[in-house]
Amino acid sequence: MRFPGCGSVQRMACFAVMVSSRFLAALMLCLGLLPLSPNALAADIGQWKVERAEDGVYLSANVRFELPMPVEDALVKGIAMFFVVEADIYQSRWYWTDRRVASSTRTIRLAYQPLTRVWRVNIVNGVVQGAGGLRATLNQNYDSLTDALSAVQRLSRWRVADNADVEPDASYKLNFSYSLDLSQLPRPFQIGVVGQKDWTISAQRTERLQLGAVRPLSDKTKTAVPLNKEADK
Secondary structure (H helix, E strand, O other), X not given: OOOOOOOHHHHHHHHHHHHHHHHHHHHHHHOOOOOOOOOOOEOEEXXXXXXXXXXXXXXXXXXXXXXXXXXXXXXXXXXXXXXXXXXXXXXXXXXXXXXXXXXEEEEEEEEEEOOOOEEEEEEEEOOOOOHHHOOOOEEEEEXXXXXXXXXXXXXXXXEEEOHHHOOOOOEEEEEEEEEEOHHHOOHHHHHHHOOOHHHOOEEEEXXXXXXXXXXXXXHHHOOXXXXXXXXXX
């Protein structure tokens, strides 16, 4: 390899810099410090709705994505997949950094039982480590992967904040993220899938919220009150 305009000593120095740069870039990619390839799978967020009711702020959404073939193959072999959903609400403050007033996390486990040929979805609030942390969850069985994946992708009126956490007429920002948690995979899989775009499923959205006062509702009309919101562009 030749470096134009460089002497022998300079060529060695140029080569060392090039190797070091490539090694550093590869290391940062493995550590997640560099963005993934543009071809990495990004999920699409549809049917987005934020609403306020008497007992809190609710989020509904549908995170749409195609399940990559390597992930589906691992599922069929009995390896469970964990999806982590996070929602943080920040109060905007012009005189200081934004203040986080509410934070919610949900873990969704998708697994296949080869003996019974049943797909199982477990939903639990918070972050869990393995199947041992799935007590007191919402459990549902499905006959097909299509139906099970639909349940994994759908968020229906998930309460992300209590009314006591937010103030009327204040400005807020909602940060939402949805991702496949590779740290929950068995150790051999974790080593083999780091940096591979087929194992990267993620979606993010940030939205500005303007919350009004809660209107008391009668027993006959207890429906959610939509928020006046404006999505970030």
